[in-house]
Amino acid sequence: MVRVRFAPSPTGYLHIGAARSALFNWLYAQKTGGKFLLRIEDTDLQRSTEESTRSIIEGLQWLGLAYDEEIVFQSANADKHRAAAYKLIEEGQAYRDFTPKAQRDDATVKQGVAERARAHAAAGIDPRSNPYRELPREESEQRAAAGEPFAVRLKIPHEGKTHFEDIVYGPQERAFPEIEDLVLLRSDGHPLYNLSVVIDDIEMGITDVIRGQDHLTNTHKQVLLYEALGASVPHFAHLPLILAPNKGKLSKRKHGEVVSLTTYRDRGFVPAAFRNFLALLGWAPPDGKEMLSVGELVEQFSLAGIHRSPAVFNFQENDPRHWTDEKALWMNAEYIRTMPIEELLPMVKAELRANKLWREEYDEDEREWFARVVDLIRQRFHTLKDFSAQGRAYFSADFDFDETAISKNLKKEPQLKELLPALADQLEQTDPFTSESAEATLRRLAEEKGVKAGLLINGSRTMLTGQAVGPSMFEVFEILGQKRSVERLRSGVPWFQAMNALGDV
RNA sequence: GGCGCAUUGGUGUAGUUGGUUAACACGCUGCCCUCUCAAGGCAGAGAUCACGGGUUCGAGUCCCGUAUGCGCUACCA
Numbered sequence: 272m273v274r275v276r277f278a279p280s281p282t283g284y285l286h287i288g289a290a291r292s293a294l295f296n297w298l299y300a301q302k303t304g305g306k307f308l309l310r311i312e313d314t315d316l317q318r319s320t321e322e323s324t325r326s327i328i329e330g331l332q333w334l335g336l337a338y339d340e341e342i343v344f345q346s347a348n349a350d351k352h353r354a355a356a357y358k359l360i361e362e363g364q365a366y367r368d369f370t371p372k373a374q375r376d377d378a379t380v381k382q383g384v385a386e387r388a389r390a391h392a393a394a395g396i397d398p399r400s401n402p403y404r405e406l407p408r409e410e411s412e413q414r415a416a417a418g419e420p421f422a423v424r425l426k427i428p429h430e431g432k433t434h435f436e437d438i439v440y441g442p443q444e445r446a447f448p449e450i451e452d453l454v455l456l457r458s459d460g461h462p463l464y465n466l467s468v469v470i471d472d473i474e475m476g477i478t479d480v481i482r483g484q485d486h487l488t489n490t491h492k493q494v495l496l497y498e499a500l501g502a503s504v505p506h507f508a509h510l511p512l513i514l515a516p517n518k519g520k521l522s523k524r525k526h527g528e529v530v531s532l533t534t535y536r537d538r539g540f541v542p543a544a545f546r547n548f549l550a551l552l553g554w555a556p557p558d559g560k561e562m563l564s565v566g567e568l569v570e571q572f573s574l575a576g577i578h579r580s581p582a583v584f585n586f587q588e589n590d591p592r593h594w595t596d597e598k599a600l601w602m603n604a605e606y607i608r609t610m611p612i613e614e615l616l617p618m619v620k621a622e623l624r625a626n627k628l629w630r631e632e633y634d635e636d637e638r639e640w641f642a643r644v645v646d647l648i649r650q651r652f653h654t655l656k657d658f659s660a661q662g663r664a665y666f667s668a669d670f671d672f673d674e675t676a677i678s679k680n681l682k683k684e685p686q687l688k689e690l691l692p693a694l695a696d697q698l699e700q701t702d703p704f705t706s707e708s709a710e711a712t713l714r715r716l717a718e719e720k721g722v723k724a725g726l727l728i729n730g731s732r733t734m735l736t737g738q739a740v741g742p743s744m745f746e747v748f749e750i751l752g753q754k755r756s757v758e759r760l761r762s763g764v765p766w767f768q769a770m771n772a773l774g775d776v
Numbered sequence: 777g778g779c780g781c782a783u784u785g786g787u788g789u790a791g792u793u794g795g796u797u798a799a800c801a802c803g804c805u806g807c808c809c810u811c812u813c814a815a816g817g818c819a820g821a822g823a824u825c826a827c828g829g830g831u832u833c834g835a836g837u838c839c840c841g842u843a844u845g846c847g848c849u850a851c852c853a
Contacts, residue, residue: 279853280852280853282853312853314852314853315852315853318852318853368851370851372851373850373851380850380852381848381849381850383850384777384848384849384850385777385778385849386777387777387849388777388778388849389777389778390777391777392777392778393777398849422851423851424851440780440781440782443780443781444780445779445780446779449778449779449780449849450849451849451850453850454850454851455851456851457851458851459851461851463850463851463852463853464852464853465853467853468853483847484781484782484846484847485846485847485848486847486848487780487781487847487848488779488780488781488847488848488849489848489849509781511781511782512846512847514845514846516787518844518845518846519845519846520846520847548788551788551789551801552788552789553788553789554789555788555789555790555800557790559789559790559799559800559801560800560801561788561789561800561801561802562801575792578789579781579782580781580782580783581781581782581783581845581846581847582787582788582789583787583788584787584788585786585787585788585802585803593803596787596788596802597787597802597803598787598788598801598802598803599802600802601801601802601803602802604814604815608814608815650814650815651813651814651815652814676812679812680812713811723811724811725810725811725812726811727811728811728812729811729812731811732811732812738812738813739812739813740812740813740814741812741813741814742812742813742814743810743811743812744811744812745811
């Protein structure tokens with residue numbers, strides 16, 4: 272049975288790249304009828320936080336990726352990791368390295384590595400030569416017993432090469448001389464990443480490791496460890512990276528909240544929409560259809576459909592209209608306007624509630640009305656936030672008037688100041704009050720006064736909703752009802768606001 | 777520095793064994809619809825398939841090289 276895992280380190284919010292890894296693992300588990308496990312890699316005590324763990328769990332939940340079994344916290348397994356390392360020493364597959372720990376500054380590590388490599392090459396030193404590798408066992412044990420600190424390193428053979436088959440990237444080979452004897456245990460006894468992952472994956476019975484491409488080259492080391500440990504090697508599938516628009520690394524420090532999954536939740540994304548979008552980064556369904564429900568995603572998903580080149584996450588910083596990938600935004604709007612209304616309603620409810628616009632009647636007597644409004648206004652919304660912003664006038668008498676709407680639809684025609692109350696008088700007499708009758712009334716008045724119907728329509732739109740844009744106005748009349756429509760048409764509020772704003776009395 | 781991976785319109789992708797005008801989605805432009813804005817419909821712009829060689833009757837697809845980008849190379853994860 273297939274067992275896959277998502278293994279994030281809790282050192283910050285859930286990155287969208289990580290979220291995609293989680294998605295692909297989950298999809299694969301669903302597809303194969305396997306298990307999807309969650310492991311929190313919290314071995315870096317300084318950087319790991321509980322808050323981050325919480326946000327990861329919330330993020331997965333939001334995306335609808337339920338994990339099986341108990342969460343595994345890697346830090347809880349440190350003893351097992353150490354024991355495995357000591358066992359490898361016993362077996363002569365690993366050795367104690369008494370070289371004093373080199374001081375390393377995290378920020379300059381990459382540079383330091385390159386410099387060291389250059390220096391070694393220039394001096395003709397084999398970077399893998401380590402005087403402790405062949406230290407006689409007695410001496411090694413004596414020095415350890417005497418309390419001398421040591422790191423534990425895996426012995427990599429000098430000759431030969433590793434090989435594994437990556438499901439996405441194909442056959443991978445690496446010559447042993449290119450791999451340094453990797454450190455398993457720090458001199459303070461702390462187990463290191465490569466050891467911990469392998470032990471935990473064995474322990475958890477992981478059959479398929481699906482993760483970011485940044486782990487591809489390190490996989491050779493892990494394969495060696497599996498072999499040293501006498502465990503069977505899982506299948507590997509590495510996923511192409513998700514890059515920033517400049518094709519650089521997508522990071523929080525440089526790109527801010529666009530990379531955080533919670534941002535999408537907080538800014539009004541429908542989970543299914545974002546999940547759908549994420550699935551299309553690095554993978555494409557065989558039939559090319561892009562709007563896919565979870566069921567379809569599961570059905571169509573295959574590791575073979577994942578391709579190798581990195582995907583660019585397209586957004587424009589400093590441009591609020593394009594704060595994230597346009598296709599994601601489009602897809603969200605598409606979901607909002609096409610998803611079953613019954614599924615959308617609870618999301619709108621949550622949004623209204625958060626903005627104190629929710630009324631319990633919407634769940635009871637006015638349930639039908641509520642569904643009708645949502646159905647009417649969702650057609651042109653892009654995020655759930657829009658229901659409480661542009662949609663505010665439908666749920667509250669206390670809404671703002673858009674400045675451009677006032678100048679374009681009201682102030683430009685001063686006579687509207689009299690025409691709209693006149694329309695209100697007419698509408699008050701209209702019975703029954705429906706979109707059809709409201710339309711007839713309005714058009715009759717326009718004809719009487721010799722003005723274009725559009726003038727009254729657009730003016731009404733701004734009076735009733737505060738906006739210059741929105742659904743068909745006659746639908747709005749009906750949905751808002753006779754009483755509110757008449758009241759708002761008579762209200763002088765936007766006129767005062769216009770005068771104040773524009774300073775002409 | 778070494779090793780690895782990648783490279784199809786602005787972006788996401790299709791193009792499985794080489795064979796007609798390189799396909800789809802987002803975005804963009806125009807038109808239609810119309811009470812506005814969307815949606816929808818129609819039309820369109822945009823790719824010398826990174827570059828240079830080669831194999832072949834024929835290459836986005838195979839081979840070699842170059843460039844660029846990214847990753848790994850840590851007593852980080």
